[in-house]
Amino acid sequence: xxxxxxxxxxxxxxxxxxxxxxxxxxxxxxxxxxxxxxxxxxxxxxxxxxxxxxxxxxxxxxxxxxxxxxxxxxxxxxxxxxxxxxxxxxxxxxxxxxxxxxxxxxxxxxxxxxxxxxxxxxxxxxxxxxxxxxxxxxxxxxxxxxxxxxxxxxxxxxxxxxxxxxxxxxxxxxxxxxxxxxxxxxxxxxxxxxxxxxxxxxxxxxxxxxxxxxxxxxxxxxxxxxxxxxxxxxxxxxxxxxxxxxxxxxxxxxxxxxxxxxxxxxxxxxxxxxxxxxxxxxxxxxxxxxxxxxxxxxxxxxxxxxxxxxxxxxxxxxxxxxxxxxxxxxxxxxxxxxxxxxxxxxxxxxxxxxxxxxxxxxxxxxxxxxxxxxxxxxxxxxxxxxxxxxxxxxxxxxxxxxxxxxxxxxxxxxxxxxxxxxxxxxxxxxxxxxxxxxxxxxxxxxxxxxxxxxxxxxx
Numbered sequence: 001x002x003x004x005x006x007x008x009x010x011x012x013x014x015x016x017x018x019x020x021x022x023x024x025x026x027x028x029x030x031x032x033x034x035x036x037x038x039x040x041x042x043x044x045x046x047x048x049x050x051x052x053x054x055x056x057x058x059x060x061x062x063x064x065x066x067x068x069x070x071x072x073x074x075x076x077x078x079x080x081x082x083x084x085x086x087x088x089x090x091x092x093x094x095x096x097x098x099x100x101x102x103x104x105x106x107x108x109x110x111x112x113x114x115x116x117x118x119x120x121x122x123x124x125x126x127x128x129x130x131x132x133x134x135x136x137x138x139x140x141x142x143x144x145x146x147x148x149x150x151x152x153x154x155x156x157x158x159x160x161x162x163x164x165x166x167x168x169x170x171x172x173x174x175x176x177x178x179x180x181x182x183x184x185x186x187x188x189x190x191x192x193x194x195x196x197x198x199x200x201x202x203x204x205x206x207x208x209x210x211x212x213x214x215x216x217x218x219x220x221x222x223x224x225x226x227x228x229x230x231x232x233x234x235x236x237x238x239x240x241x242x243x244x245x246x247x248x249x250x251x252x253x254x255x256x257x258x259x260x261x262x263x264x265x266x267x268x269x270x271x272x273x274x275x276x277x278x279x280x281x282x283x284x285x286x287x288x289x290x291x292x293x294x295x296x297x298x299x300x301x302x303x304x305x306x307x308x309x310x311x312x313x314x315x316x317x318x319x320x321x322x323x324x325x326x327x328x329x330x331x332x333x334x335x336x337x338x339x340x341x342x343x344x345x346x347x348x349x350x351x352x353x354x355x356x357x358x359x360x361x362x363x364x365x366x367x368x369x370x371x372x373x374x375x376x377x378x379x380x381x382x383x384x385x386x387x388x389x390x391x392x393x394x395x396x397x398x399x400x401x402x403x404x405x406x407x408x409x410x411x412x413x414x415x416x417x418x419x420x421x422x423x424x425x426x427x428x429x430x431x432x433x434x435x436x437x438x439x440x441x442x443x444x445x446x447x448x449x450x451x452x453x454x455x456x457x458x459x
Contacts, residue, residue: 001171002156003064004055006345007299011128012055012065012102014397017353018360021398022128024136025096026380027121027239028388029088029459034112034120036079038384043077043110045143046124050155050298051131055103059165062350063172067157067298072105080113088121089239089438089459095123096396097234102129122383132299133373133395133415134289141379152291227432233402236441237428239459241390242449247423250452256318258416259286259372261452262425263306263321264314266370266414268448269427269441273434275411276367278312285366286325288332304328315451365410365430371395377419391419392459394426405432 015021056068083091108126126136135153142150149155251261284306291300306324377391394415410430429435449456
């Protein structure tokens with residue numbers, strides 16, 4: 001019986017306890033018609049692959065939930081009526097808002113529609129519970145290559161045969177006892193580290209009293225209330241392309257890489273909104289995939305953080321961002337280091353839903369998140385022998401409202417990838433007051449692209 005990891009459980013709790021499901025979406029834009037047979041073939045491979053599964057909730061407290069065969073597979077590929085070119089972004093948003101069910105199924109959806117002016121748009125949406133962005137792109141790439149299961153995302157949770165209620169209860173009891181032991185051990189080690197850190201901090205407090213620069217997050221800066229006081233609110237999202245060669249040249253001209261330019265562009269959008277200023281020290285979250293060949297995990301993403309120092313020097317020199325990112329990635333890749341957070345994961349997964357709901361009340365969203373998916377779009381580009389003009393990838397939180405977004409304090413989240421000669425950026429403004437509309441966000445993106453000599457093509 002394959003159990004959910006802490007990260008799988010996190011996204012399941014967000015959906016079942018907090019009522020805010022997170023989904024991942026891949027969108028293809030074609031300038032010609034995609035053959036329906038090619039889409040049906042893709043759907044069949046996905047239906048036989050690792051995202052087509054369901055969660056079995058544990059019967060006993062303390063036991064982890066487990067994977068099982070999909071209780072209800074996704075409906076056959078949904079072909080919608082033709083839409084106007086100007087309605088493409090709304091169609092993409094509506095597909096990202098579709099209800100998915102990682103417990104009862106289906107947990108994913110493949111859809112397509114033709115564009116009246118010519119072309120096709122295809123969307124694949126999957127619950128974050130059954131797979132992170134890397135898992136969804138791997139499943140899609142394998143399906144397009146005619147394989148159901150990718151090398152780095154193995155299919156698990158298939159029932160060899162019907163399990164009796166007694167057998168399931170025994171398995172849950174065994175797992176629960178094991179998790180209690182793991183939780184106590186991890187908590188004890190974490191407590192010991194905390195005590196040592198406290199002693200060290202006290203002994204060096206006077207020496208460090210005048211060192212360092214206060215970290216400005218922009219969260220405490222007075223901001224005008226633009227959005228309504230309450231009610232549902234879908235965060236503004238913009239999808240934009242440029243030539244990959246332009247992006248690479250812009251990065252190189254300032255001593256940076258594609259990743260450091262991504263950070264600079266997104267930070268510029270955040271600054272342009274007024275949420276932060278160039279005099280703030282800004283923390284930037286950088287997701288990192290830990291997926292490897294033979295991986296069985298639905299969610300295999302970690303993350304690092306860097307700080308961009310005050311002064312706006314990155315506008316002329318991307319070297320500091322590049323160096324800080326490299327160091328953070330090296331530290332994250334050091335498998336000999338176990339963080340306190342890792343030690344506490346068994347305990348956190350053990351917590352009942354009621355406690356999770358209370359703890360979530362003080363949760364926060366990243367001020368600046370930059371996810372560089374690299375050239376993953378290349379493996380996804382072709383459907384039925386037809387190359388897409390561009391491929392977009394992103395993650396979306398559903399069922400959000402104004403109060404939730406203000407309380408969690410998010411800023412900008414962005415996802416970037418290359419699919420051949422095109423580089424695609426998806427930008428979401430999580431602050432309803434700093435990013436009150438798609439048009440406003442698009443204007444901020446245009447300013448940043450112009451600053452870096454990039455020619456934008458908006459979806």
